[in-house]
Amino acid sequence: MSEATERVAVACPSCSPAEPVVHEVLKPGGQTTVRCTECSHTHKTKIEEPETVECDVIVSQDGESFATATDVPAGESLAEGEEFVLDTPEALLTVRITSLEVGDDQRPESATAEDIDTIWTRVVGNVGVDVTLNPQDGRDETRSIELRVPGDYEFTVGEREDLADETFTVKGIHLRADATGYGFDRLDHEEDMAFAKDIDRLYADDESSSAWSVW
Secondary structure, eight states, X not given: OOOOOOEEEEEXXXXXXXXXXXXXXXXXXXXXXXXXXTTOOEEEEOOOOOOEEEEEEEEXXXXXXXXXXXXXXXXXXXXXXXXXXXXXXXXXXXXXXXXXXXXXXXXXSEEEGGGEEEEEEEEOSEEEXXXXXXXXXXXXXXEEEEEEEETTOEEETTOEEEETTEEEEEEEEEEOTTOOSSSSSEEOSTTOEEEGGGEEEEEEEETTHHHHHTO
């Protein structure tokens, strides 16, 4: 299968000399050969590569951390809570900025790329969610489990879940410190919803404990 053709927006001397239009890249290089998708005119042009700044990145996942680096467009502002895709040697990871470190160990809520020494992040693409399961029959013990789900998986108070051979009804949600947009750090009303990536712990009624007690 052939790779997708790279496309760029540049001026076309034939049909659009003043405004950039989409071109297909035919031959990359110092003088790039491109073909206009509007009029099919082929010509050479110089494509300016955006200036970037390399920033160190600390990635936290499941209680462990590792260091890597990423290129950020010069002048771009980053802020706590923002998410981006990080290309690492192991995999592409969706991460959330938890802290920005600038000179003299300062931790501002936002900073431009040139000022940032280290971007501290947490993986949010695929996450582990701790769940406390309370028995309904009074004979089984409270259990604690971890579920692995996509970061955008929704948990809703009052809803029944069937995940990883476990069946439970969500009763409460304790949110992470970096979760935003909820208004509270704990959700316990019917239909309150949170994304898995924002959850510190779920509290739930263990629907499978009563079935086990029969045996």
